[in-house]
Amino acid sequence: MADVVENGNSGGGTSTPAPPAAPEAVELPAELPTPSDLFHPDRVASFKRELLDFLGDLVPPGDPPWDIGLFEGYGRGLLATRDIAVNELVFVDRPILVGPRVNNYEVIFCASCCRILRRLQLCTGGCRLPICARCDFGVGPESPHAAECALIQSWQPKDAGRYSKNILYALTSIRGFLLTERDRSIVLQMEGHAPRKEMTTEIERLLRDGYFWNLDGAGPSVRYMRQIVNVLNTNAFETSRIVADEENNDHEIILRGLYILGALMNHCCRPNVRYVFDGELRMRVYASRPIRKGEQIVNNYSKILWGTQHRIIHLCFSKNFLCCCERCKDPTESGTYLGALKCVRESCPEGRLLPVNPLKISSVWRCDRCDLKMDNIKATKIQEIAGRMILNNAIKRDSHYIIDYLNDHILRFLLPTNQFTVELKLQAIKKIQADRPLAELREKEKYCLEILDVLAKLDYGECFVKGVLCYELFVTRVTLAGLLDESGIATDASNLEQLRTAWQILGPSGNRPKDLQQLVVKYGIE
Ligand SMILES: C[S@@+](CC[C@H](N)C(=O)[O-])C[C@H]1O[C@@H](n2cnc3c(N)ncnc32)[C@H](O)[C@@H]1O
Numbered sequence: 001m002a003d004v005v006e007n008g009n010s011g012g013g014t015s016t017p018a019p020p021a022a023p024e025a026v027e028l029p030a031e032l033p034t035p036s037d038l039f040h041p042d043r044v045a046s047f048k049r050e051l052l053d054f055l056g057d058l059v060p061p062g063d064p065p066w067d068i069g070l071f072e073g074y075g076r077g078l079l080a081t082r083d084i085a086v087n088e089l090v091f092v093d094r095p096i097l098v099g100p101r102v103n104n105y106e107v108i109f110c111a112s113c114c115r116i117l118r119r120l121q122l123c124t125g126g127c128r129l130p131i132c133a134r135c136d137f138g139v140g141p142e143s144p145h146a147a148e149c150a151l152i153q154s155w156q157p158k159d160a161g162r163y164s165k166n167i168l169y170a171l172t173s174i175r176g177f178l179l180t181e182r183d184r185s186i187v188l189q190m191e192g193h194a195p196r197k198e199m200t201t202e203i204e205r206l207l208r209d210g211y212f213w214n215l216d217g218a219g220p221s222v223r224y225m226r227q228i229v230n231v232l233n234t235n236a237f238e239t240s241r242i243v244a245d246e247e248n249n250d251h252e253i254i255l256r257g258l259y260i261l262g263a264l265m266n267h268c269c270r271p272n273v274r275y276v277f278d279g280e281l282r283m284r285v286y287a288s289r290p291i292r293k294g295e296q297i298v299n300n301y302s303k304i305l306w307g308t309q310h311r312i313i314h315l316c317f318s319k320n321f322l323c324c325c326e327r328c329k330d331p332t333e334s335g336t337y338l339g340a341l342k343c344v345r346e347s348c349p350e351g352r353l354l355p356v357n358p359l360k361i362s363s364v365w366r367c368d369r370c371d372l373k374m375d376n377i378k379a380t381k382i383q384e385i386a387g388r389m390i391l392n393n394a395i396k397r398d399s400h401y402i403i404d405y406l407n408d409h410i411l412r413f414l415l416p417t418n419q420f421t422v423e424l425k426l427q428a429i430k431k432i433q434a435d436r437p438l439a440e441l442r443e444k445e446k447y448c449l450e451i452l453d454v455l456a457k458l459d460y461g462e463c464f465v466k467g468v469l470c471y472e473l474f475v476t477r478v479t480l481a482g483l484l485d486e487s488g489i490a491t492d493a494s495n496l497e498q499l500r501t502a503w504q505i506l507g508p509s510g511n512r513p514k515d516l517q518q519l520v521v522k523y524g525i526e
Pocket residue numbers: 073074075076077190191193234235263264265266267268319320321322323324
């Protein structure tokens with residue numbers, strides 16, 4: 001009888017199965033390809049053939065609207081082979097690797113199929129992972145978990161009767177051993193930046209804490225796994241599954257997926273695509289703005305509503321490059337002032353402090369009204385304090401508190417469109433549900449309009465966040481119409497346009513709001 005892991009308890013027992021056979025090492029090629037190998041035109045052409053073979057039917061017959069190109073300073077990237085209209089589907093991709101990520105999961109789920117049960121068995125194979133009865137190793141070779149479990153068993157886990165979070169976190173890289181030869185070749189041709197010195201990856205954690213009797217830290221298996229981790233860290237996307245528990249409560253299980261075609265899109269802080277994941281975890285990429293033939297197809301790796309300095313630091317640390325796009329160069333970020341601070345001089349209530357050279361973290365800041373200068377250490381400190389107050393405290397409170405906090409406190413020392421103010425307003429939008437009082441719903445409507453205005457100034461086009469805000473705005477106005485007994489608010493042409501936009505953007509998503517389709521039918525939107 002296997003041990004049980006209960007949700008809310010990291011559980012454990014002692015059963016240890018007999019050690020299985022020694023692992024089959026996966027050899028890396030003697031030398032990993034260097035960027036100049038990877039970016040050689042012949043190599044790019046053979047890589048594209050392998051990728052098309054992997055994608056199979058997902059690429060419709062005829063010439064796709066994308067090709068793999070080489071771009072100075074970026075490496076490979078995708079380019080448009082023809083003009084692509086806004087909202088047009090650019091491509092569909094499927095994950096070559098998918099699984100859990102290093103994440104503080106609130107619920108325990110089946111490591112194989114993500115089902116959530118109140119009491120999940122530990123796998124009888126001794127891999128230390130929580131597994132449902134359908135996926136258990138004991139089911140035999142038809143279990144989707146059998147091969148990865150056999151591999152983990154072959155490394156001889158210590159403490160085999162106890163649930164291990166760290167093995168769960170490493171599972172996506174472990175799955176790298178199960179790739180076919182073609183898929184492994186594709187994955188190993190992706191860029192994989194080595195981790196920063198201060199970072200302990202999921203593999204290093206397993207080795208450091210001695211999780212296995214039979215895994216040689218200097219051997220070929222670990223060398224291979226390290227490369228898979230590097231490729232995942234450079235290229236993987238966050239995706240998720242919505243899974244219902246036994247009480248029918250939905251939970252979002254955050255996963256990481258390696259989508260090769262998706263990963264070939266380079267970064268721009270003003271991207272020209274948006275993407276969603278459908279119910280099968282396929283990635284569907286649409287043009288969020290018109291894309292001209294020959295233009296790069298670019299995605300955003302960061303948070304679009306962060307200010308420049310936050311995006312730059314995030315991209316440098318996580319993806320090893322300095323973005324120098326037009327948005328990054330403009331201290332006002334197209335007049336949105338997302339990263340700007342309020343002037344600290346009492347005599348200058350309208351002043352905005354901006355970095356003189358936003359591409360330089362050490363840049364001096366200057367007020368656009370009174371010319372006051374501030375060094376970057378002080379400006380960073382103010383942002384840190386604001387960030388801590390908002391992200392560690394206010395954001396966790398109820399909607400009533402957040403609204404008061406925004407009106408009475410935050411807006412006295414932060415600009416209404418500062419990134420932290422915007423983040424707090426986004427949280428308020430999520431929290432203000434239809435059962436809240438009229439005044440709160442009015443605030444929610446205002447926040448939606450304000451953030452939609454920021455997106456319009458950034459010329460972000462038909463991006464994912466716009467879809468979310470249009471949906472929230474529409475449902476809020478429907479609620480307001482009911483409360484005020486003015487049905488016209490709901491069916492007003494401009495409000496129906498919000499619903500149309502929300503449907504266009506969120507409709508193909510596997511995680512779209514539950515009532516969206518019903519609303520589309522009810523209000524006759526095509
Ligand atoms: C997900 S990969 C994109 C595909 C990659 N160019 C390739 O050839 O495999 C991310 C890496 O591409 C490069 N990259 C992406 N966007 C960039 C940008 N805006 N500027 C410079 N390098 C970029 C960086 O090396 C980054 O770590």
